[in-house]
Amino acid sequence: MKFLTTNFVKCTSKACDSTTDNFPLQFNDCELIQEEQEFKPEFLLNILDRLDWSAVLKVAHDLGNDSLPQALPENVDPEDPDTLALLKDLHSLLLETNITQGEMKCRACEHVYYIKNSIPNFLLPPHLA
């Protein structure tokens, strides 16, 4: 599962939908690998528009990365060298970082979901579904 996906997924329990703690999930004991992808600045800019940045920060922290800026720059200009460096970092984090194994815990109900063979499993056991 790519890092970017952590920005799209939440706990599947209906009961947790009424809380704000069902997203992002909390990541524990994760194994990561980097998988190379071509760097396309415009594609990354399109992605930035959709990101929940505070969730990116939380998950990055879970995975041991505290080097990201607290906020994204207001005007992202890929011509600017500092911005370009940030985009490259984000490219490597969001699109190249893969979680191959690990756990994802809902902060509301504390249910733990597992990632195996890079596939996160969100099926709930019958008594919770």
Next chain:
Amino acid sequence: MLPTPDVAADYEKVYEPAEDSFLLLDCLEQEKDYINTHYSSSPLVVEIGTGSGIVTTFMHQSIVPNGLFITTDVNPHACLASKATSLKNGGTPYLDSIRSDLTTALRDNIVDILIFNPPYVPAEEVPGIPKSEDAYEWLDLALLGGSDGMVVTDRLLESLGTILSPNGVAYILFCARNKPQQVVENMEQKGWQCEHIMTRKAGWEVLSVYRFKLL
């Protein structure tokens, strides 16, 4: 004609592309202009029940090359197959596959383009999830849709409003025994704009695809 993706899947455990899959590809080809004029260059495209991944691979190969792609399936073999099929055809910058029921693991209102070729065959009931990964019952899950073949699709239609982004659309496939005209009437009453895209006879089934969008 756009190229049909080359599939990487074990058909003992994953649905083999068939007339329904190919109808969906033809519909999406016909919808290419609509999709490219209505959506940003990187829409979030989600395919439920991806099976071999042929439909999502076709989307990134031929319809929206800059899209973001998530596939879901209850079948773990399908989740792996959809990534493998994508890679076999050159891959795309962002595609992930998650094992889940419908889109229940996705945050609300983020999906721009939703695609579903559901288990649509009328049956006594919708099969449960097999206990073992090696079970041959995975293929039953691909086809059997309970009463009128609509049990799974109905659950999706009920929650469509919380899944799609404000401008989002869903492409859903039906067989005649699903009574699609009745489905469309019900959805229209709830404020959905329903567009018939294509109908085709496939053996003894008559398959059709509709597009749903909030007015």
